[in-house]
Amino acid sequence: MARDTLTRDQIIRTAVELLDDEGLAGLNMRALGARLDSAATAMYWHVKSKDNLVLLATDQVWSELTLPDAGTADWRTAVTVMATDLHAMFTRHPWLVQVLAAHLVYGEGKARHDDRSLALYEAAGLTAAQADQAAGAVFTYVLGNAAGAAATASLTRKGNEGGSSAEKQFRHTMAEAREIAMRYPRLRARLETQAAADYAAAPEGAFEFGLRTLLNGLEQELAAQSGPNPPR
Template identity: 40%
Template sequence: MPHDKLSLEQIVTAAVQILDADGVAGLNLRRLAIGLGVAPSALYWHVRNKDELLVLAGDYAWNEVDLPSPGRLGWQAAVVELASSIRLMLTNHFWLVTTMSTHVIYGPGKARVDDHSLGIYEEAGFTPEQADQVAATVLMFVLGAAQGDASERAWQARLRRTGVDEHEAFQAAVDEVNAVAQEFPRLRVRQLSSAAPASEQDPFRFGLQAIIDGLQATLLSGSVRRPQE
């Protein structure tokens, strides 16, 4: 395929597929070029290097986030929907959480989510300055929640790349965790799933609701200055 027939979107889409399968370590321009059926030099007409490609791929992934309407759902439900959609996107693209710590991932995809998020909080009654803080707080919580899912997916991708048996590696990790936990009484009790009651609520929803309840209490306390009519 000549470079002038190859689009940037094709390159980014193919890069995302590789990243989703094997993570950042599995992506290189040579492999990408082979998958697209072009010479590696053809890619350089569109991207300068792997770092630029990672930024483009990361922003591309943010386009998958749904933007719920606070007017239709109410601001609290809209926060839950938006946060859940971001978490799902980060879980599907496990490499993105780590990439965001090493690259500035910002483009139209991420900007559309940020802008919509700020709109939800401003419509709830927060000032623009407060909306900035609230949006950052909720996003930090979502990123933290997604880290666990992303870490597991990244670990599985590494095992695939190295050819290690995933079941054996998982069992070895569990045995090591259990051995360490034996030294700590509360963790020792929780080693057996039957030893601790199963939670009826998803920890993500529990934590997110706690944040929302705190924000609602702040609004009701009158400490938030509502915008002038």
């Protein structure tokens, strides 16, 4: 595909597909050019650099999020929808976790998401500074929960690429992890139940429980501020 027939949108969409398939380590201009049947140099003409392409791909997937209207739903329902949707996005695109650890992420899609998030907390009655803290707390919680899925995706990819030897190494590592955990009574009790057979898996409903608990705390803060003697 000649340089002048490529579009920036085509390159970004294909980069997202490559990242989903190969992870952050698998993204390079040569591999991207091969998927587009174009020379690697043509990629640079449209996106300047690999780092810039990562940011463009990141903002592309951030635009997948459906944002609730701050004026049509109560703040807690809207925040729950946003957090759940964000978690699902990280699960669909586990490379995002690595990107956030290595890049300063910005763009229209993320800005749109962040602005709506702040609007919801301010609509709940928090000050601008408190809304920043609340949004940061919920985002960090969602990102932390997504890290497990990202690690699993990375390990699975390495196993698929490495063949039987990588799979054998993975099983060996998990067996060692279980062996150590079995020395501790509470970990052993969980590993001995069928529900906790997978050492690396989070308990069912763990994300929903944590998010609910976090929002309960925010509601308590709001109730304390609206009481007869709000804290200074």
